[in-house]
Every structure is written in C-alpha cells, then in structure tokens.
Ligand code: HEM
C-alpha cells in the first residue's frame with residue numbers, strides 16, 4: 221500500500237473510532253467487571269497474606285498453629301501473581317477491545333463468559349486445596365514438591381478459561397479487521413491481540429507440564445516425575461508470564477496516559493514495533509531462571525542470556541516514547557528548559573500519578589532484572605530475598621499500581637458512575653503510600669539479599685549464625701514497609717467498593733489517546749501477525765529444541781513426590 | 786509566536802537526557818553488583 225493511502229486511512233480511523241465508540245457497551249462492561257471484581261478480592265486477601273509474611277519474618281510474630289508459613293506464601297503468590305493479574309488482564313482487555321474495536325457479538329460475549337466461569341471454577345478448586353493445606357507448593361508449584369491433583373487441575377482450568385476469554389477478544393479484533401480492510405488497526409485492540417498471542421504460546425508449556433507430568437504423577441498413575449523437564453517447561457511459560465502481566469500496563473502507559481495528560485501518542489508504529497519485539501523475545505529466554513540448575517548445557521544458558529538482553533531494546537524504546545509524550549505535552553503547556561516540562565504534568569490526577577509512580581519503580585526494577593539475568597551475576601542473588609525485592613518493584617508496583625490506578629476510572633466507566641474529586645485524592649494517597657512502603661520494603665529486601673538472606677523462608681536465626689543476625693534489622697524494615705503497603709491495600713479496597721457501588725452516577729471517560737499528527741504512518745508489516753508469529757516460533761524452536769532434547773535424552777529415573785509441609 | 790521561539794521550545798532534549806538517565810541507572814546497579822561479585826567469588 222502506498223504511503224499516501226495509509227496516511228489518509230489512519231486519519232479516518234482516528235475520527236471514525238472517536239465518533240462511534242466512546243463508551244463500552246453495558247453488556248461487555250458486565251463481563252469486564254466480573255473479572256475485575258475477582259481481581260480485587262484477590263488483592264485484598266493476598267495483601268493480608270503479605271502482611272502476615274513480613275510480620276513473621278521480622279521475628280516478633282508467630283502464626284497460629286493451624287496455619288503454616290508456606291501455606292500463607294502460597295496464598296500470596298497464587299492470589300497476587302496468578303489471580304489478580306490474569307483476572308484483571310482479561311477484564312481490562314475485554315473492555316479495551318470493546319472500546320477500541322466495538323461491541324462484542326453475542327457469540328463472542330458468550331465465549332468471554334464461558335472463559336470467566338471456567339477460570340473461576342478452577343480458581344475455587346485450587347483455592348480449596350491451598351486452604352485445606354493440600355497444596356503448599358508455592359505459586360511456581362515446583363516438582364518434586366507434590367500438591368493434590370485438584371490444585372493442578374484448578375490452575376489448568378484458570379488457564380483454559382483465559383484462553384476462551386482471549387479467543388473472544390481476538391475474534392472481535394479480526395472482525396474489525398475484516399470490516400476495515402487495509403486500514404491501520406486500533407492500537408489498543410492490536411496490543412490486546414499481541415498479548416493474547418504471547419499468552420497462548422507461553423501457556424502451552426505449562427499446560428504440557430501440568431497435563432502430561434504433574435496430574436498423572438499426583439494422581440499416582442505414574443510414580444516418578446522428570447524434575448528438570450518440568451521446571452524447564454515451567455520457565456518456558458514463566459518468563460513470558462511476566463510479559464503477559466507487563467504488556468497491559470504498557471497498554472495503559474502507551475494509549476491511556478497520553479489522553480489523560482492531554483497529549484498525543486508519540487508514534488503508533490513505534491508502539492506496535494515494541495510490542496512485536498516483546499512478543500518474539502518473551503518466550504525463548506526462560507533458562508535465565510535456571511542458571512543454577514545442573515543438567516542444562518551452559519552454552520544454551522548463555523545463548524538465552526543473550527536473547528534476554530535484547531529486551532533492553534523495546535524497553536528503552538518504550539521509555540523514550542513515554543518521556544517524549546510527556547515532554548511534548550509539557551512544552552505545549554509552556555514548560556521551558558531541559559526539564560521544565562516535567563512540572564507541567566497533571567500531578568493531582570490519580571489517572572496519571574499512579575501509573576507514573578509505577579513507571580518510576582520500573583526503572584530500578586528493570587535494572588535489578590538485568591543483574592538477575594546476567595548469567596554469572598545471578599550467582600550473587602539467586603534465591604535470595606533480593607529477587608523478591610526485584611519483582612515487588614516490577615510486578616507488585618510497575619504492573620499492579622498501574623492496574624490499580626486504572627481500576628479507579630475503569631470501574632466507574634463500566635458501571636456508569638464517577639470517580640469523584642475526593643476519591644481521586646484518596647487514590648493519590650494510595651500512590652504515595654505505595655511508593656513509600658515499597659521503597660522501604662523492597663529496598664530492605666535488596667540489601668538483605670546482597671547480604672545472603674534467602675527468599676521463601678520463614679523467620680529463623682539459623683542456629684544463631686552470625687550472618688543471619690545481620691539480616692534481622694532489614695527484616696524489621698520490611699515489616700514496616702509491608703505494613704504501610706497493607707494500609708494502602710485497605711484504602712484501595714475501600715475505594716474499589718466505593719466506585720463499584722456508592723460513587724455518584726455519571727459518566728467517566730475511558731481515555732484513549734490519538735496518534736500525534738506529525739508521526740509517520742504505520743508500515744503494514746508491523747501488523748502482520750503471520751510474519752511475527754513465524755519469527756517467534758522460529759526463535760523458540762532454536763532456543764529450546766536442543767536443551768529439551770538433551771534433558772529428555774539424559775533423563776534420570778525421576779523423583780517421587782514430596783510433601784514437606 | 787515567532788519562528789525562533791517555536792524551534793527552541795519544540796525539542797526532545799529532556800527525553801534524550803531522561804532516557805540516558807535510565808541507562809545510567811542500569812549501568813550503576815550493574816557495576817555495583819559486578820564489583821560485589823568480583824570481590825566475593
Ligand atoms: C501488602 C503488600 C505486600 C507485601 C507486604 C508483600 C510481601 C511479600 C514477601 C515478604 C514475600 C516473600 C516471602 C518469602 O520469600 O518468604 C512476597 C512474595 C511474593 N509476592 Fe508479595 N507482598 C505484597 C504485595 C504483592 C503484590 C501486589 C504482588 C503481585 C502483584 C506480590 C507478589 C508476590 C509474589 C509472586 C511472591 C513470591 C511468592 C513465592 O516466592 O512463592 N506481592 N511478598
């Protein structure tokens with residue numbers, strides 16, 4: 221297609237989308253809300269678990285005898301790492317597709333609801349096993365720890381449900397494409413489809429692990445499991461999982477924030493290119509979680525390290541594009557000098573402030589991530605509480621605080637209420653409390669980790685070891701930071717209840733930015749899922765075939781299951 | 786508004802420096818950890 225036609229189609233879309241779809245259809249809104257409510261129940265309960273953990277680890281609090289630390293930690297990881305994220309994402313994406321591509325058909329919506337119920341039934345099943353202490357295997361369910369088979373089946377259902385939800389979203393996007401042949405696709409809808417594609421390819425790994433290995437083994441149909449294979453399949457999925465969490469936050473950063481601050485999306489093409497790069501770089505890098513695992517050829521660990529480092533490219537593209545959106549807008553408002561534009565941003569608007577804090581947290585989070593992924597440096601931090609500090613900056617702030625900030629306007633948009641001035645101020649308080657609490661907790665985790673303190677462990681003096689006494693003051697600091705975070709979670713819960721059921725009726729905007737007038741048109745290749753899909757699969761096959769072949773070929777007898785709790 | 790004024794306002798210098806800042810954070814954290822690593826192993 222010629223540049224000229226592309227350009228004109230791009231501008232017609234922006235206007236036609238603006239005219240036609242301002243509000244998410246009521247029926248789609250219900251589907252999105254159902255997911256979002258589950259997500260925030262998970263945040264509240266998971267937050268309680270988090271508070272218990274930091275208190276226990278400070279050394280001055282004992283859990284009642286009927287609960288054990290690792291059960292609490294499983295609740296925390298599953299509810300926050302798996303449930304909050306997956307359910308919020310499926311709700312947000314359903315709303316985002318409906319808003320950007322148009323209302324679902326009845327059939328698509330029915331598939332979406334089927335997805336919601338399958339996931340929810342799975343969630344209830346898994347939760348029942350955790351609560352009855354049949355599954356204290358943490359959210360990564362590493363073999364040879366063995367949970368009740370219902371736990372694995374429940375988690376598998378959560379994933380199958382999310383496939384159905386994503387299918388509905390992809391169908392709606394494809395329908396838009398058919399109806400608008402040759403036009404540039406709506407950015408938000410496009411991003412949702414990239415994320416669903418990523419999710420589908422990634423979850424195949426964990427689906428194989430659960431269905432082929434863990435369920436037969438926990439049912440007693442086979443006695444032993446190939447531990448290394450199961451972990452490799454897990455991390456084939458597990459690293460992409462973190463990008464599945466992150467991309468919806470990026471959708472909000474790229475698409476929503478420009479509108480909120482009154483600016484424009486810096487470039488549609490750049491945003492789409494960075495998403496396609498995340499797509500191909502998310503899966504073939506899982507070995508960076510298994511650096512210390514014997515039985516994997518160091519060469520392949522090294523190759524996947526290099527692939528991991530490429531993710532710096534789309535990450536810095538994203539940082540650049542967001543800074544540019546801010547700077548252009550700040551200058552439009554009269555900001556002078558190199559950083560004068562910074563002061564002009566809408567600091568009192570929680571729709572901006574919360575995701576902004578999230579972005580700031582993501583900078584050190586990304587930096588510590590590069591340390592984790594540096595093959596040799598991983599030795600310094602592996603399985604220490606540093607890692608926990610890292611992902612509380614990335615997922616628990618960069619991602620979660622963006623979701624939380626979005627929920628405060630998205631819920632009222634969906635149920636026809638308003639985010640009031642006071643609620644907005646309370647939301648800003650949440651942002652500030654989160655920033656303070658997380659700086660203290662995560663900072664202390666990083667330092668303690670460098671001093672050797674392990675993650676995934678209850679309080680212990682390790683037989684009065686001198687090294688372990690060095691950690692205690694940092695554990696107390698974590699308890700202080702964690703308590704501040706818990707207060708933030710209480711306010712969040714109150715605010716969510718308020719905007720869901722009590723806020724005044726009205727209209728709250730679902731902000732969707734427009735692309736800056738001067739930016740170049742999007743080359744069609746960037747929207748070609750076949751091309752990028754083929755590249756993605758090719759890189760995965762390259763990165764994983766030989767390591768997995770080796771693992772299976774040299775596999776030992778395998779391990780029986782252990783229940784150590 | 787004069788042309789001159791526009792060109793001095795309409796630039797992305799801040800963006801460039803901010804992105805360099807992100808790169809700098811990455812480098813500082815990495816070098817610090819690398820130094821610890823070399824000291825210990
Ligand atoms: C009140 C707020 C929070 C507190 C006090 C808190 C505290 C903690 C602590 C102390 C640990 C490590 C315990 C250990 O390794 O022994 C932990 C682990 C974890 N946290 Fe949080 N956290 C909070 C919020 C969050 C949020 C919002 C998320 C995600 C969105 C999250 C995700 C996780 C995950 C995935 C783990 C790993 C669990 C595992 O190792 O199996 N946390 N948290």
Ligand SMILES: [Cu+2]
Pocket residue numbers: 458459462506508509
């Ligand atoms: Cu990873």
